[in-house]
Amino acid sequence: MGKDVADLIVGVLGGTGDQGRGLGYRLAAAGNPVIIGSRSAERAEATAAELGSGVRGMANADAARESDVVIVAVPWEGHRDLLASLAGPLAGKVVIDCVNPLGFDKRGCYPLPVQAGSAAEQAAEVLPDSRVVGAFHHVSAVVLLDPEVTTVDLDVMVLGEDREATDLVQALAGRIPGIRGVYAGRLRNCGQIEALTANLVSINRRYKAHAGLRVTDV
Amino acid sequence: MGKDVADLIVGVLGGTGDQGRGLGYRLAAAGNPVIIGSRSAERAEATAAELGSGVRGMANADAARESDVVIVAVPWEGHRDLLASLAGPLAGKVVIDCVNPLGFDKRGCYPLPVQAGSAAEQAAEVLPDSRVVGAFHHVSAVVLLDPEVTTVDLDVMVLGEDREATDLVQALAGRIPGIRGVYAGRLRNCGQIEALTANLVSINRRYKAHAGLRVTDV
Numbered sequence: 001m002g003k004d005v006a007d008l009i010v011g012v013l014g015g016t017g018d019q020g021r022g023l024g025y026r027l028a029a030a031g032n033p034v035i036i037g038s039r040s041a042e043r044a045e046a047t048a049a050e051l052g053s054g055v056r057g058m059a060n061a062d063a064a065r066e067s068d069v070v071i072v073a074v075p076w077e078g079h080r081d082l083l084a085s086l087a088g089p090l091a092g093k094v095v096i097d098c099v100n101p102l103g104f105d106k107r108g109c110y111p112l113p114v115q116a117g118s119a120a121e122q123a124a125e126v127l128p129d130s131r132v133v134g135a136f137h138h139v140s141a142v143v144l145l146d147p148e149v150t151t152v153d154l155d156v157m158v159l160g161e162d163r164e165a166t167d168l169v170q171a172l173a174g175r176i177p178g179i180r181g182v183y184a185g186r187l188r189n190c191g192q193i194e195a196l197t198a199n200l201v202s203i204n205r206r207y208k209a210h211a212g213l214r215v216t217d218v
Numbered sequence: 219m220g221k222d223v224a225d226l227i228v229g230v231l232g233g234t235g236d237q238g239r240g241l242g243y244r245l246a247a248a249g250n251p252v253i254i255g256s257r258s259a260e261r262a263e264a265t266a267a268e269l270g271s272g273v274r275g276m277a278n279a280d281a282a283r284e285s286d287v288v289i290v291a292v293p294w295e296g297h298r299d300l301l302a303s304l305a306g307p308l309a310g311k312v313v314i315d316c317v318n319p320l321g322f323d324k325r326g327c328y329p330l331p332v333q334a335g336s337a338a339e340q341a342a343e344v345l346p347d348s349r350v351v352g353a354f355h356h357v358s359a360v361v362l363l364d365p366e367v368t369t370v371d372l373d374v375m376v377l378g379e380d381r382e383a384t385d386l387v388q389a390l391a392g393r394i395p396g397i398r399g400v401y402a403g404r405l406r407n408c409g410q411i412e413a414l415t416a417n418l419v420s421i422n423r424r425y426k427a428h429a430g431l432r433v434t435d436v
Contacts, residue, residue: 110406153434157417185420188328192413199375199411202403209435215421216371216430 003068005171009033011067013060013082014074016047019098022144023071023136026152028053030175037063064089069096069172071136072123076101076112079119084126091129094165096172097190098136100197108202111195118191120159133160133169134190135181137197140210151178154212158183159190182215221286223389224249229285231255231278231300232292234265237316240362241289241354244370246271248393255281255288282307287314287390289354290341294319294330297337302344309347312383314390315408316354317341318415326420329413336409338377351378351387352408353399355415358428369396372430376401377408400433 010027012020015036028034028051036051037060038044044057064070064086074082076099083090099119101112116122120134135158143149156173158181160166170181184193196213203211228245230238233254246252246269254269255278256262262275282288282304292300294317301308317337319330334340338352353376361367374391376399378384388399402411414431421429 107404107406109403111410159417182421183424184417186325188325189413189416189420192329192410193417195407195410196414198407199377199402202407203400203433203436206401207436211436212434214432214434216432217427218421218425218429 005168005175006031007033008068008172009035009066010172011035011037011063011070013037013063013070013072013086015057015063016043017073017075018141018145019139020071020073021047021051022139022141023073023098024055025051025053026144026176027172028055030177032172032175035063035067061086061089064093067093069094069168071096071098073098076119080122080126083123087127087129090127093130094168095123095127095130095132096135096169097123097132098134100137100194102198102201108205109198111198114191117188118194120190120194121187124187131160131162131165132187133158133162133165134187134193135159135169135173137193138200138212139179140212143210152176152212153178153214155180155182155215157193157213159185159187159193161186182218223386223393225251226286226390227251227253227284228390229253229255229281229288231281231288231290231304233275233281234261235291235293236359236363237354237357238289238291239265239269240357240359241291241316242273243269243271244362244394245390246273248395250393253281253285279304279307282311285311287312287386289314289316291316294337298340298344301341305345305347308345311348312386313341313345313348313350314353314387315341315350316352318355318412320416320419326423327416329416332409335406336412338408338412339405342405349378349380349383350405351376351380351383352405352411353377353387353391355411356418356430357397358430361428370394370430371396371432373398373400373433375411375431377403377405377411379405400436
């Protein structure tokens with residue numbers, strides 16, 4: 001890619017949701033150019049204006065085209081169709097999937113069954129010309145969006161098949177103060193990382209926390 | 219149960235394997251009476267003698283009968299049949315399943331599909347009169363068995379349906395120096411905790427580590 005990680009333009013598809021806004025906010029604060037993508041260019045622009053730090057807003061396809069690296073933060077419902085429609089603009093790029101396919105009922109949160117094995121593997125299926133990496137699953141949007149929080153206390157697990165791509169995403173994660181990117185396996189091991197978010201929801205409920213994970217001995 | 223957690227007799231089914239030996243060693247060192255169970259009483263006795271600290275060895279059924287709390291550390295293959303055969307002696311007891319259904323191939327480690335959802339849920343299916351808790355999935359046997367390691371640096375995620383049982387297992391985990399037991403959800407969220415061991419294997423391979431997890435903000 002050639003560019004330094006600090007100069008990479010980061011697009012965030014579904015960037016008007018909590019997770020997307022939080023990641024866009026933190027990466028822009030770290031100095032990366034950020035583009036919020038949304039189905040509606042107007043809503044993307046409104047979110048961008050709200051986030052400040054020079055963040056721009058565009059329709060998803062334009063955000064995909066203009067960015068060097070793209071974070072997928074769209075709702076699980078519609079994930080496959082949206083990505084399939086963007087296979088052209090996303091070709092050749094590193095695509096970071098942070099989607100957690102989860103359901104909620106009166107007993108709490110639980111992982112939804114995913115035919116491809118994981119959201120990240122589904123992304124890889126419909127984006128054969130992109131380098132898909134799974135990451136940023138466990139970061140709390142509440143924490144990311146809280147301007148009082150100056151250090152985010154967790155490790156981001158980074159999964160993928162391509163060493164150059166996972167190294168890049170680890171470095172990008174590490175630009176957010178407090179966060180460390182840790183390589184955590186191939187995409188076939190991403191399903192349990194996504195599903196683990198249901199456990200963090202259970203932990204948060206029991207302990208009134210915004211739990212994250214740290215990997216010890218690394 | 220009435221007894222203090224320090225006085226609970228802990229049985230370890232499949233206690234001659236690395237994980238079972240490691241947990242037996244640490245809990246005996248913490249002062250709990252420990253019984254190693256095995257298909258063969260002779261092998262159980264040999265392992266018990268090797269572990270010292272007053273650990274006893276018995277056939278699995280006797281170990282189940284004599285113990286207050288039972289850790290299931292048997293191989294995934296045969297897990298269902300062994301537990302079904304012990305439903306009688308395990309009735310009314312807290313049964314801690316730490317089994318990780320994993321496969322290995324030349325690309326590394328991956329989670330096996332489990333019809334019940336998880337080993338812990340399979341245990342609950344065949345032990346309807348026991349209180350099944352999932353825990354101790356991520357502790358490295360190498361670390362547990364290393365007498366040079368005085369503090370084990372990780373949190374044990376504890377999952378179950380019964381608050382009294384998960385509280386007890388959290389307290390039991392906390393008896394091993396360095397370990398903290400953290401409630402991490404219902405049994406339906408245990409599959410990804412078991413599968414996550416495949417990610418720890420990937421992390422260990424990449425970083426030459428014995429990785430564990432800590433939960434932040436708790």
